Amino acid sequence: MLWLALWLPQLPVSVYTRTQKAQLPLAVIEGKRLLAVNLSARRLGIEPEMSLGAAHALAPTLAVLPRNLTAEQETLERLAGWALQFTSWVSLQQPNGLLLEIAGSLRLFNGLSHLVKEILAGLRALGLRARYAIAPTPSGAWLLCQGKQTQPACDTDTLHAQLSALPCEVLALDKRQHKHLTALGLYRLGDCLKQPRAGFSRRFGLETLEQLDRAFGYAPDPRHAYSPPPRFRRKLMLPAPVAETEPLLFALRRLLLELEGYLRGRDAGVQQLRILLSDDDALTQSLDIRLLTPQRAASHLLMLARHRLEHTPLTAPAECIQLITGRVYAYQPTTNDLLDIRDRVEEDDDLLERFHARLGKNAVHGLQVVAEHRPERAWRYAPPGSHSNDTQSPPRPLWLLPQPQKLPLREGLPYWKGPLILEFGPERIESGWWDDVDVSRDYYIASNSHGERLWIFRERRAPRCWYLHGLFA
Amino acid sequence: MNKNKALDELLQQPSIWRAGDRQRHSDERHIGSGYSELDNALPGGGWPIGALSEILHEHNGIGELRLVMPALSRLSRQGRWIAFIAPPFIPYAPSLAGCGIDLSRVLLVHPRTAKEGLWALEQALRTGTCGAVLAWPRHIDEQSLRRLQLAAETGGALGLLFRDEQAAAQASPAALRLCVDHTYGQIKVHLLKCRGGRSGGTVTLQLNDPATHHNVPRTPAKAPSKPQPNHPWPMSSVQRPRRPAMPPRGTTRPASRN
Numbered sequence: 001m002l003w004l005a006l007w008l009p010q011l012p013v014s015v016y017t018r019t020q021k022a023q024l025p026l027a028v029i030e031g032k033r034l035l036a037v038n039l040s041a042r043r044l045g046i047e048p049e050m051s052l053g054a055a056h057a058l059a060p061t062l063a064v065l066p067r068n069l070t071a072e073q074e075t076l077e078r079l080a081g082w083a084l085q086f087t088s089w090v091s092l093q094q095p096n097g098l099l100l101e102i103a104g105s106l107r108l109f110n111g112l113s114h115l116v117k118e119i120l121a122g123l124r125a126l127g128l129r130a131r132y133a134i135a136p137t138p139s140g141a142w143l144l145c146q147g148k149q150t151q152p153a154c155d156t157d158t159l160h161a162q163l164s165a166l167p168c169e170v171l172a173l174d175k176r177q178h179k180h181l182t183a184l185g186l187y188r189l190g191d192c193l194k195q196p197r198a199g200f201s202r203r204f205g206l207e208t209l210e211q212l213d214r215a216f217g218y219a220p221d222p223r224h225a226y227s228p229p230p231r232f233r234r235k236l237m238l239p240a241p242v243a244e245t246e247p248l249l250f251a252l253r254r255l256l257l258e259l260e261g262y263l264r265g266r267d268a269g270v271q272q273l274r275i276l277l278s279d280d281d282a283l284t285q286s287l288d289i290r291l292l293t294p295q296r297a298a299s300h301l302l303m304l305a306r307h308r309l310e311h312t313p314l315t316a317p318a319e320c321i322q323l324i325t326g327r328v329y330a331y332q333p334t335t336n337d338l339l340d341i342r343d344r345v346e347e348d349d350d351l352l353e354r355f356h357a358r359l360g361k362n363a364v365h366g367l368q369v370v371a372e373h374r375p376e377r378a379w380r381y382a383p384p385g386s387h388s389n390d391t392q393s394p395p396r397p398l399w400l401l402p403q404p405q406k407l408p409l410r411e412g413l414p415y416w417k418g419p420l421i422l423e424f425g426p427e428r429i430e431s432g433w434w435d436d437v438d439v440s441r442d443y444y445i446a447s448n449s450h451g452e453r454l455w456i457f458r459e460r461r462a463p464r465c466w467y468l469h470g471l472f473a
Numbered sequence: 474m475n476k477n478k479a480l481d482e483l484l485q486q487p488s489i490w491r492a493g494d495r496q497r498h499s500d501e502r503h504i505g506s507g508y509s510e511l512d513n514a515l516p517g518g519g520w521p522i523g524a525l526s527e528i529l530h531e532h533n534g535i536g537e538l539r540l541v542m543p544a545l546s547r548l549s550r551q552g553r554w555i556a557f558i559a560p561p562f563i564p565y566a567p568s569l570a571g572c573g574i575d576l577s578r579v580l581l582v583h584p585r586t587a588k589e590g591l592w593a594l595e596q597a598l599r600t601g602t603c604g605a606v607l608a609w610p611r612h613i614d615e616q617s618l619r620r621l622q623l624a625a626e627t628g629g630a631l632g633l634l635f636r637d638e639q640a641a642a643q644a645s646p647a648a649l650r651l652c653v654d655h656t657y658g659q660i661k662v663h664l665l666k667c668r669g670g671r672s673g674g675t676v677t678l679q680l681n682d683p684a685t686h687h688n689v690p691r692t693p694a695k696a697p698s699k700p701q702p703n704h705p706w707p708m709s710s711v712q713r714p715r716r717p718a719m720p721p722r723g724t725t726r727p728a729s730r731n
Contacts, residue, residue, distance in 0.1 A: 379566035399562035451655025471534030
């Protein structure tokens with residue numbers, strides 16, 4: 001086994017900052033001291049552990065927010081769901097870390113360095129920063145991570161060497177115990193290991209000894225595998241109310257990237273998305289996106305959302321953006337095959353989805369021929385791409401009027417922008433007595449002096465009116 | 474020798490047009506209209522692919538759509554969409570199928586507003602999945618036309634805009650502008666503008682017999698000996714023999730070609 005530990009010391013700040021592009025100096029406090037600060041605050045000389053007063057003296061514009069533990073926990077769990085795309089075994093390391101078993105993924109992702117690079121790039125795209133370490137034991141990887149040892153330890157010997165060299169500060173002990181270690185002359189983990197076990201555990205607790213045993217691989221180190229919820233439902237708080245499309249899309253992109261990771265991990269795609277915008281508690285707007293085939297690519301979904309948002313103006317500034325998906329479906333991955341057929345289908349769907357997203361579902365149709373004598377029923381709208389059976393029909397106009405239009409009579413002849421001359425006909429169509437919309441008509445092809453060729457009919461029943469039904473355009 | 478060779482190479486550049494040199498332009502960037510007289514008059518021998526063509530007509534139903542049907546039929550068989558953006562009437566499926574169009578490739582888009590229509594038109598032209606895009610814009614300014622022309626170039630689509638005759642006065646970046654008119658059962662096509670060819674000509678087409686755009690053999694193998702009655706109406710039966718299909722003129726001539 002090989003474990004990748006991801007440690008997110010910046011998580012308290014990241015939960016606030018990852019939804020926006022521009023980064024103002026920000027610090028998160030717990031009690032009266034600063035817990036974490038973002039990069040712009042660090043540039044001004046503000047460090048964690050500083051007192052609030054000192055920080056304000058350095059940067060009067062510093063924004064200070066209380067720690068949001070719930071959001072941190074949620075973000076960590078989402079991240080675990082996202083990480084399932086790289087391995088099936090992801091474990092949470094409370095309060096701010098993840099452990100990924102990656103031995104089985106090395107071949108798929110083309111080696112350790114590529115895999116790590118991909119994971120770190122993915123984290124950056126999500127707006128998160130992490131330290132990482134690699135070791136054969138999860139506790140070992142976590143300790144190496146705390147000790148900022150990024151050189152991967154792929155076998156036990158390297159692990160022992162690297163762990164032994166780590167300073168004792170990486171152990172989760174209180175201040176008094178750390179002092180005690182120093183007083184005993186134990187500066188590195190290797191020094192601790194050399195001590196008699198009974199005495200060490202009496203002084204520093206059995207837990208500390210077990211932690212060391214697990215890290216060095218002397219004791220088993222079982223880890224719970226994280227299992228994702230059946231539906232994706234995520235919420236992002238925006239740092240300030242947003243009324244424009246662009247900042248909203250920036251936050252949405254983060255959510256869609258998480259969704260993509262979640263779906264990759266489950267080898268699935270979604271066909272329905274709902275974006276909920278709310279201010280404080282009240283829902284202000286809901287946007288639905290429907291897809292023709294299961295999809296998961298964040299870029300594609302973002303493009304659809306963009307079309308949708310450009311089309312529907314925001315009704316109120318949003319403070320919170322939430323993404324909910326419908327059922328997840330098995331995903332049919334796209335492959336670029338030799339004959340380029342698949343690609344064509346993909347692009348076709350792409351165009352249709354864009355039309356659906358912007359114009360609504362009822363704005364796009366295909367056509368189908370129906371075997372039926374009544375002209376208005378000899379066709380129907382169908383989903384684009386539907387095939388029709390071959391039917392032969394007598395001459396028919398290219399344009400059909402939605403409703404037959406009554407023609408006036410002048411000097412005994414039907415009239416449409418001039419007297420009509422009947423050229424062909426009649427073609428008698430008498431059908432439909434069984435469903436109460438029966439017709440009994442004589443159809444003619446007629447033309448007027450403008451050269452318009454029309455498809456007209458005369459009712460065979462009284463009052464025997466003339467109607468225009470189509471144009472030979 | 475070298476100079477001549479260099480000159481020849483230069484003349485091979487597709488952007489150079491030489492008056493009277495029609496053969497060289499008949500490349501894949503054009504699709505035959507299916508009417509040989511029209512093809513002869515059009516630069517490249519047909520409708521320009523990857524460009525806008527405007528068809529101006531005053532009245533509906535004089536054959537403006539039949540003019541493009543043979544080309545649409547061929548384009549639909551290439552597997553790309555034939556998109557109708559906001560058609561003024563219902564494109565009648567049995568008739569389209571009769572013209573040889575693969576109905577499974579027909580896409581009808583009904584935008585709610587003119588602005589949406591313009592957006593849909595541009596998208597359809599640009600994607601590259603539409604072989605032909607037909608639209609009936611009422612009011613469209615030159616700038617929008619320019620955008621559409623660029624979109625058609627990007628997507629390699631045959632963009633067909635059906636517009637009112639009055640639009641002839643407006644400048645347009647379209648590669649081809651035709652005005653369709655009607656006289657005595659014949660269609661007159663005035664070439665208002667052809668990029669890379671001579672404009673100003675008029676082509677007369679005979680396409681008024683609806684039988685010609687159905688799956689009826691076009692060659693008048695055996696012309697019926699009986700002359701048609703002058704007043705075919707009223708006739709009592711549907712099954713009466715159809716008037717023989719008047720062939721497009723190009724097919725009557727080729728006796729000499731063989």
